[in-house]
Amino acid sequence: MAEITPQVxxxxxxxxxxxxxxxxxxxAQIAFLAAVIIATGWILNNVLQNMDKLGAxxxxxxxxSFVCGFNFLRIDAQFDIGETTIISYDPxxxxxxxILVGALNTIRVAVFGIILATILGTLAGxxxxxxxxxxxxxxxxxxxxxxxxxxxxxxxxxxxxxxLLLPPIREAVQPFGLPIxxxxxxxxxxxxxxxxSARLWIGxxxxxxxxxxxxxxxxGRREIQLGKSTNRTGWAFLTFLLVAVVGWFVATATSGNNxxxxxxxxxxxxxxxxxxxxxxxxxxxxxxxxxxxAVSDGTLTQEAVDTAAFTVCTLRDDRSxxxxxxxxxxxxxxxxxxxFNRENLVSEAFAAGDCDLYIANKETLAAAQTAVxxxxxxxxxxxxxxxxxPSLQGLNFTGGYKLTxxxxxxxxxxxxxxxxxxxxxxxxxIQSVAKGQSEAARALGLSxxxxxxLVVLPQALRVIIPPLTSQYLxxxxxxxxxxxxxxxxxxxxxxxxxxxxxxxxQVFIIVMASYLSFSLxxxxxxxxxxxxxSLVER
Amino acid sequence: MTQAKTEEPxxxxxxxxxIVCRNVRKWYGDFEALKAVSxxxxxGEVVVILGPSGSGKSTFIRCINxxxxxxxxxxxxxxxxxxxxxxxxxxxRREVGMVFQQFNLFPHLTVLENITLAPIHVRKWARxxxxxxxxxxxxxxxxxxxxxxxxxxxxxxxxxRVAIARTLTMEPNILLFDEPxxxxxxxxxxxxxxxxxxxxxxxxxxxxxxxxxxxxxxxxDRIIFMDxxxxxxxxxxxxxxxxPENERTRLFLxxxxxx
Numbered sequence: 001m002a003e004i005t006p007q008v009x010x011x012x013x014x015x016x017x018x019x020x021x022x023x024x025x026x027x028a029q030i031a032f033l034a035a036v037i038i039a040t041g042w043i044l045n046n047v048l049q050n051m052d053k054l055g056a057x058x059x060x061x062x063x064x065s066f067v068c069g070f071n072f073l074r075i076d077a078q079f080d081i082g083e084t085t086i087i088s089y090d091p092x093x094x095x096x097x098x099i100l101v102g103a104l105n106t107i108r109v110a111v112f113g114i115i116l117a118t119i120l121g122t123l124a125g126x127x128x129x130x131x132x133x134x135x136x137x138x139x140x141x142x143x144x145x146x147x148x149x150x151x152x153x154x155x156x157x158x159x160x161x162x163x164l165l166l167p168p169i170r171e172a173v174q175p176f177g178l179p180i181x182x183x184x185x186x187x188x189x190x191x192x193x194x195x196x197s198a199r200l201w202i203g204x205x206x207x208x209x210x211x212x213x214x215x216x217x218x219x220g221r222r223e224i225q226l227g228k229s230t231n232r233t234g235w236a237f238l239t240f241l242l243v244a245v246v247g248w249f250v251a252t253a254t255s256g257n258n259x260x261x262x263x264x265x266x267x268x269x270x271x272x273x274x275x276x277x278x279x280x281x282x283x284x285x286x287x288x289x290x291x292x293x294a295v296s297d298g299t300l301t302q303e304a305v306d307t308a309a310f311t312v313c314t315l316r317d318d319r320s321x322x323x324x325x326x327x328x329x330x331x332x333x334x335x336x337x338x339x340f341n342r343e344n345l346v347s348e349a350f351a352a353g354d355c356d357l358y359i360a361n362k363e364t365l366a367a368a369q370t371a372v373x374x375x376x377x378x379x380x381x382x383x384x385x386x387x388x389x390p391s392l393q394g395l396n397f398t399g400g401y402k403l404t405x406x407x408x409x410x411x412x413x414x415x416x417x418x419x420x421x422x423x424x425x426x427x428x429x430i431q432s433v434a435k436g437q438s439e440a441a442r443a444l445g446l447s448x449x450x451x452x453x454l455v456v457l458p459q460a461l462r463v464i465i466p467p468l469t470s471q472y473l474x475x476x477x478x479x480x481x482x483x484x485x486x487x488x489x490x491x492x493x494x495x496x497x498x499x500x501x502x503x504x505x506q507v508f509i510i511v512m513a514s515y516l517s518f519s520l521x522x523x524x525x526x527x528x529x530x531x532x533x534s535l536v537e538r
Numbered sequence: 539m540t541q542a543k544t545e546e547p548x549x550x551x552x553x554x555x556x557i558v559c560r561n562v563r564k565w566y567g568d569f570e571a572l573k574a575v576s577x578x579x580x581x582g583e584v585v586v587i588l589g590p591s592g593s594g595k596s597t598f599i600r601c602i603n604x605x606x607x608x609x610x611x612x613x614x615x616x617x618x619x620x621x622x623x624x625x626x627x628x629x630x631r632r633e634v635g636m637v638f639q640q641f642n643l644f645p646h647l648t649v650l651e652n653i654t655l656a657p658i659h660v661r662k663w664a665r666x667x668x669x670x671x672x673x674x675x676x677x678x679x680x681x682x683x684x685x686x687x688x689x690x691x692x693x694x695x696x697x698x699r700v701a702i703a704r705t706l707t708m709e710p711n712i713l714l715f716d717e718p719x720x721x722x723x724x725x726x727x728x729x730x731x732x733x734x735x736x737x738x739x740x741x742x743x744x745x746x747x748x749x750x751x752x753x754x755x756x757x758x759d760r761i762i763f764m765d766x767x768x769x770x771x772x773x774x775x776x777x778x779x780x781x782p783e784n785e786r787t788r789l790f791l792x793x794x795x796x797x
Contacts (some may be wrong), residue, residue, distance in 0.1 A: 436640050437644065440642035443638075444631070444660065445660040447660075455644055
């Protein structure tokens, strides 16, 4: 018969340290840390030694230093980059600028990609939950197709199988008759251009937002006093619209003679109406709106119209040109644009009589007027925003916003692919909110909109944000596949730099550090947001 | 006494018919969940619905505020017919409060925000008024000190009392209880039943689905027994427990009372 006496532990002396869980825990951590330090140290040392042997980190004075390894960045890049974002680039610029241009292109893809993928993903996610059989099944097929095929394959298919198979530029596809042109050369979209009077209009819009906010608060107080709801959304919207529209007309009216165009002596007109009658004389018609009809009837030839068309000379990407051509289009006046890269070339062309109309700022035109006899300044109005419409000039579109085939391929590819994953995340988020939450909201009398806004979405968002962060990071990292469709992103320009300079380790350090900082920035922002909306549990 | 007026229901009389259901029928696919259920509840009456699980009792009270849609028959609540007219549905939901088995508090809002959400957004009360009424009802259910905590930080019994306070702050005339104590630990059931007993005595019209026989016996004016989507027996508590009319009722009572 054994005697059972409960052992009451009084402290450390009863446990030897090799069995003490706390000591073992600390020892394990120290051992792991040591292993990591030794492994990375060995790799780094190896790399640095090899680099030193190759002379990669050698300075001009023969000594070795990490910083000197990056001196190659100042050498001329000597290669061309197809497209740039924000800053310009020339092959005579340094490698560092080439990499920077690539990084900015990556940021452009990432920003547009994240915005569009979020919109597409949210719509597709909600569509999958729809009770409409067709809608939910289309969404399901989209998600399954995109998730189950490799992204690289999709990009190649988009680029070689879709975009490059579009018709040549002269036969560009116009979907639904909209001024959107899709061709082998990419996609040309209309794009809003802000005129100088836009500043006044934006002022009005800010004022409108402010007034709407005040009205919203005042009407809210009144609702509380009356104890019933009034249609304050409607009133607020109406106020905003009214002030913004009044601002538009005020800005248009006060812009007055902000913009002028210089007309050659071949075009003697005092204003836009004068230009109209000049064109009517040239074409021999009373109504310019009938011209396109006459051309299709055969009473007027296209050549005649092309010859009669006003030749507008301008500096490339001049805002005033957008303003003028928008008005010429409105009055059905045919025109063609000659865009030059330098201001003096435009004035020379005008002086040589190659242009009917010369568009530039007031001062330049005043100077040009004195140089050419018979030239008259015509004031043309402006509205705060004019749409720049792509138009075919020679072998390319001018005006509007151009998505190159490469950019379109990588952007559309990433948006379609990431959107499918986001759709699943959104669907899971909405479904994760218990049914009882909606029932309680309905039982309390909340409207359907209030139920979604105040009860369901705040809870769904908390489930959505963490996996959504991963998808944003995936999109940014996957953008390095741009090299497959020839879009000059960070990795593409860095890769060329690597090949040209041979400085592989330095280039990899730069590229990895760049992607790492993009990713950390996105994680930081979304984690911060996620923390703000996280649940308090017991 | 003027203060009391805002918190108590309008009338104490047992004459006005406040809920009228006539031949209410509902199907889930081929399964007929409600088979021509008719019931009239008068103002201030406390009606307890008993029955085995799957008998349609929850489905029935959930039809009254349109959490479930009935397919045939009429439901009229306080003179408002329950149709597809969303305005009628909204009006009825303002009139009828509901307490759920799973509490269904909003986990992202504090207790006070949970309670004031609907008064501010549906009743359009000023925040101060909503908070004042919320604190009043939190005091009435005995947990005013929990106002700034989140639901996840409270016990089950406390959560259910918050849910009751949330319902009462909307000042409904009719209260629907859908098995309010079924998800609670035994020692917390009493605190919730005490609150319900208090409300029954205050004069609310109450329609409660519950398995608490003690509550049914002492508080109810009338007991409804449902089985297989039908009302099998309607009786006073006294008769129901001592001298049930229907064979199925007797079987049910045998099973739950003598185990």
